[in-house]
Amino acid sequence: MKAETRNAVAAGAVLLALCAVPFITGKFTAYLTIRIMLLGIFAVGYNLLLGQTGLLSFGHGAFYAAGAYGLGLFGVHVSTHPLLGVAVGVAAAVLLALLVGYLCVRHTEIYFAMLTLACGMMVFSLVWNAREITGGDDGLIGIVRAPITLFGLADIPIARENHFYFFVLFFFALSVWAAHRIRRSPFGLALAGIRENARRSEFAGVPVRRYRLAAFVLSGAFAGLAGALEALLESNARPFMAHWTHSAEPVLVSLLGGLSSLTGPLVGGAIFVAMREIIQRFTENWMLWFGILLLVIILGFRGGVVGTVSALFRKATAPGEG
Amino acid sequence: MGEPLLSTEKLSNHFGKVCTALDLDLRFEPGVLTSIIGPNGAGKSTLINLLTGHLPVQAGKIRFQGRDITRLPIHERVRMGICRSFQVVNVFPELTVAQNVMIPVLARTGRAWRPIRRLSRETALMQETEAFLEKVSLLPERDTPATALSHGDLRLLEVGVALAAAPTLLFLDEPTAGMNPVERVRLLDNIRQLAREGRSTFVVVEHDMDVVFSLSERIIVLHRGEILCDGTPENVRADAKVREVYLGDDVSDLFRYREE
Numbered sequence: 001m002k003a004e005t006r007n008a009v010a011a012g013a014v015l016l017a018l019c020a021v022p023f024i025t026g027k028f029t030a031y032l033t034i035r036i037m038l039l040g041i042f043a044v045g046y047n048l049l050l051g052q053t054g055l056l057s058f059g060h061g062a063f064y065a066a067g068a069y070g071l072g073l074f075g076v077h078v079s080t081h082p083l084l085g086v087a088v089g090v091a092a093a094v095l096l097a098l099l100v101g102y103l104c105v106r107h108t109e110i111y112f113a114m115l116t117l118a119c120g121m122m123v124f125s126l127v128w129n130a131r132e133i134t135g136g137d138d139g140l141i142g143i144v145r146a147p148i149t150l151f152g153l154a155d156i157p158i159a160r161e162n163h164f165y166f167f168v169l170f171f172f173a174l175s176v177w178a179a180h181r182i183r184r185s186p187f188g189l190a191l192a193g194i195r196e197n198a199r200r201s202e203f204a205g206v207p208v209r210r211y212r213l214a215a216f217v218l219s220g221a222f223a224g225l226a227g228a229l230e231a232l233l234e235s236n237a238r239p240f241m242a243h244w245t246h247s248a249e250p251v252l253v254s255l256l257g258g259l260s261s262l263t264g265p266l267v268g269g270a271i272f273v274a275m276r277e278i279i280q281r282f283t284e285n286w287m288l289w290f291g292i293l294l295l296v297i298i299l300g301f302r303g304g305v306v307g308t309v310s311a312l313f314r315k316a317t318a319p320g321e322g
Numbered sequence: 323m324g325e326p327l328l329s330t331e332k333l334s335n336h337f338g339k340v341c342t343a344l345d346l347d348l349r350f351e352p353g354v355l356t357s358i359i360g361p362n363g364a365g366k367s368t369l370i371n372l373l374t375g376h377l378p379v380q381a382g383k384i385r386f387q388g389r390d391i392t393r394l395p396i397h398e399r400v401r402m403g404i405c406r407s408f409q410v411v412n413v414f415p416e417l418t419v420a421q422n423v424m425i426p427v428l429a430r431t432g433r434a435w436r437p438i439r440r441l442s443r444e445t446a447l448m449q450e451t452e453a454f455l456e457k458v459s460l461l462p463e464r465d466t467p468a469t470a471l472s473h474g475d476l477r478l479l480e481v482g483v484a485l486a487a488a489p490t491l492l493f494l495d496e497p498t499a500g501m502n503p504v505e506r507v508r509l510l511d512n513i514r515q516l517a518r519e520g521r522s523t524f525v526v527v528e529h530d531m532d533v534v535f536s537l538s539e540r541i542i543v544l545h546r547g548e549i550l551c552d553g554t555p556e557n558v559r560a561d562a563k564v565r566e567v568y569l570g571d572d573v574s575d576l577f578r579y580r581e582e
Contacts (some may be wrong), residue, residue: 178438185438186428186444189417193425196414203374205400205429205487218437 015173022165030165032235036273037172038226039253043265044179045222046250051259052188053215054195056113056265058247059100059120063093063220065127065242067227072140072237073133080146082158082167086228093224094217096123099217105209108198117244119305124242143231158232168229175222182218191215223250256297258304267306324552325388327352327523328404329489333367333382333546342368344547345492346382352493355517356525357534360544365541366527367409369544374406385492403490407497409527411476413468413483414555420464422479423451426486451486458482474505481509485516494526498533506530511535513542516575535559543567 018037022030042064049055070092073084079085105113127134134140145164148156158164182188193201194208201208231237240246250265251273257268275293279286301308326349335343346454358366370514371377371383375396384392391399400581405426414422424441426475427450428434435520441447455461463471468479481497498506510533517524534541534555540574541558543551553559 073471181438181440184441185437185439186424186434186441186447189421189424189441190428190434192417193414196416197412200408200414200483201407201425202396203400203487204426204483205397205405205427206434207395207397211434228575286431 007087028162039269041175042226043250043253045219047254047265049219051192057116059116060223061247062120062123062242063223064227066093066096067224068237071228071231072143072152089228090224097220101213105212132229139236141236143235258307264306282293330384341547356540357538358527358542364544365547405487405489407480407484409495415469423486454486492522531534
């Protein structure tokens with residue numbers, strides 16, 4: 001109970017701080033915070049698959065792209081309503097994840113990782129080549145941030161950066177809350193069981209493949225949400241969202257922050273975006289430096305930044321236990 | 323004899339040229355505590371693996387409560403009421419003792435799909451979990467991660483996870499392997515007690531002959547994938563073929579644990 005209260009207070013404090021960001025900092029910091037939140041949504045959902053279920057996917061960029069293109073195409077051809085667009089984007093990601101997941105979950109470990117990689121790259125080349133529909137390598141342009149109309153009762157404008165910031169913050173908070181609840185739920189426990197011992201899970205009566213698929217689709221939905229929001233942020237959708245280098249981002253971010261906690265991917269995401277910004281000021285080859293940093297963290301911080309810090313914290317507060 | 327709980331028809335299995343099950347026709351009656359014994363490599367574990375779905379059946383049929391389950395996946399057999407424990411401890415290592423037992427309870431009651439509900443609010447689940455922990459005397463360890471348990475407690479947990487699936491037919495693969503005598507007595511008492519309660523029918527694979535003869539109402543002796551002898555402990559003890567196999571193949575097996 002005590003720990004739970006402490007976590008709730010900490011979450012509240014972070015939320016307040018996030019609310020304050022666009023008022024007390026410049027536009028650029030607010031923009032970076034949006035990027036951190038988007039990567040946070042992507043990674044927190046992804047970690048339900050990697051950290052909770054124990055499946056390493058290299059294809060989640062495809063679902064991110066499905067979210068972006070889903071919202072974009074819906075916006076261009078049907079309606080620019082942002083909430084509807086986000087819903088369509090997530091639905092597109094879910095459908096694609098169902099299809100890809102159905103093919104991939106019959107394998108695990110490296111086979112699973114390679115299958116997801118292959119599927120992701122197929123989606124990438126599909127988007128790249130279907131120029132009439134997706135705009136090809138130019139990306140899908142002309143995505144607008146129309147105001148949110150709520151049944152004609154109210155119009156909430158999100159065109160301005162400050163307004164859009166809160167639009168993203170809303171979905172970010174919702175995603176983190178959902179991921180938190182999923183991790184603590186019976187379903188989350190079943191997923192953890194699969195990660196710990198898939199064979200035994202079957203002998204516990206858990207239809208392992210179906211649960212893996214569910215976790216896959218769920219994490220795909222988070223990716224789709226992040227993708228749809230990015231399409232709104234940047235007013236475009238780009239094929240590189242589906243590229244495997246983008247699929248690797250939530251993997252890196254989760255490793256960086258720590259796989260075994262909810263906050264791990266969030267902290268990892270913040271570090272990732274901040275490091276990229278800082279390093280890019282000095283050099284074009286930011287991936288080189290980021291790689292070195294990642295190496296240091298993986299070798300030096302077991303369980304990621306969050307894992308190491310919380311282990312230190314536990315040691316400091318309970319010195320009696322060796 | 324009434325309707326058998328589980329029966330096999332010409333069940334066979336080969337690993338290359340090694341035959342581990344040959345045309346096995348077996349019936350397991352409800353409520354009869356059965357042991358399966360045999361020298362190493364006799365096909366005891368193979369038999370359990372075939373019956374529980376761990377190994378695909380190469381030839382033959384398995385029926386459970388009249389239904390053909392030969393090709394049924396593991397989790398569906400578990401749902402029908404067939405479960406097992408493992409010879410080598412095979413639990414959820416990073417989860418707590420209570421969580422280990424919760425997973426089968428959740429799966430059985432169809433509550434494992436709930437994604438948003440808090441685990442701590444599932445009071446019925448908590449009660450049921452504690453009842454199972456009580457049965458294997460692990461309630462004091464409920465919040466200990468499985469990795470931190472002693473070997474004996476791990477074996478108890480192994481059985482506890484299998485029990486929590488509430489099976490009608492439960493296979494225990496060497497449940498007392500590596501236990502000290504005190505722990506062994508405790509576990510066997512638990513098994514006897516549970517068998518008497520009558521909710522599950524136990525089939526036990528064991529090496530320890532003291533255990534086998536004191537526990538079982540029926541003993542099946544396997545040898546090179548075939549049934550050498552099948553009957554009450556007295557029948558088996560008196561059987562000339564059994565003596566021959568045990569004395570011929572592996573002198574120590576039958577008497578090994580007596581000497582300890």
